[in-house]
Amino acid sequence: MSQEWNIRSRGHFCSLCQKPLVDKSPVVSALREVANGYERFDCHPECWKTTPRDWEPFSLWDGVYFAPVKEAKKEPLKKEDAGELLRQLVTLDDPAMKNVVYVLAVMLERSKILVERDAKTLDDGTIRRVYEDRRQGDTFVILDPRIRLENLAEVQQQVVALLSGTKTLGEVAGEEEHGEKPEAQPETT
Numbered sequence: 456m457s458q459e460w461n462i463r464s465r466g467h468f469c470s471l472c473q474k475p476l477v478d479k480s481p482v483v484s485a486l487r488e489v490a491n492g493y494e495r496f497d498c499h500p501e502c503w504k505t506t507p508r509d510w511e512p513f514s515l516w517d518g519v520y521f522a523p524v525k526e527a528k529k530e531p532l533k534k535e536d537a538g539e540l541l542r543q544l545v546t547l548d549d550p551a552m553k554n555v556v557y558v559l560a561v562m563l564e565r566s567k568i569l570v571e572r573d574a575k576t577l578d579d580g581t582i583r584r585v586y587e588d589r590r591q592g593d594t595f596v597i598l599d600p601r602i603r604l605e606n607l608a609e610v611q612q613q614v615v616a617l618l619s620g621t622k623t624l625g626e627v628a629g630e631e632e633h634g635e636k637p638e639a640q641p642e643t644t
């Protein structure tokens with residue numbers, strides 16, 4: 456089964472009139488829940504307003520469309536690596552990595568790579584946050600695992616270890632599983 460439904464790329468043509476989106480112009484984006492995930496719409500604002508529809512979006516936001524840049528912009532290497540790591544992690548969709556995925560997304564949001572577009576509480580009480588890559592426009596639907604504050608530093612260290620290459624995804628996934636033990640023994644010194 457494909458686990459790639461959590462990432463939806465931004466289209467380059469209006470989902471409604473099929474004409475090209477205009478560089479640096481407003482775009483309305485929407486996610487629609489379908490049987491196996493989400494269907495993404497990117498539309499001219501006028502098309503979104505004037506086209507009748509019989510469904511309610513899971514998520515809806517206004518953005519700005521940027522045409523793809525041919526030559527990769529020179530950004531600090533670290534940021535590109537972090538974005539690439541997030542893509543890998545979201546595609547893997549490994550439950551053991553849910554904390555790492557979320558903390559990495561928050562770090563990318565703080566460094567202005569991602570912007571949070573929406574947050575949804577599902578019927579089972581879990582929260583899904585919709586992040587969008589500011590330049591590329593890709594959307595990531597990420598589970599907010601509601602990390603307890605005392606675990607945050609550990610998860611941040613795991614993210615840093617992954618980014619610096621001192622740990623592999625497998626090693627970190629193993630640590631996360633151990634970290635899931637219900638109650639840690641109180642340490643006596």
Ligand SMILES: [Zn+2]
Nearest residue numbers: 469472499502
């Ligand atoms: Zn259109």
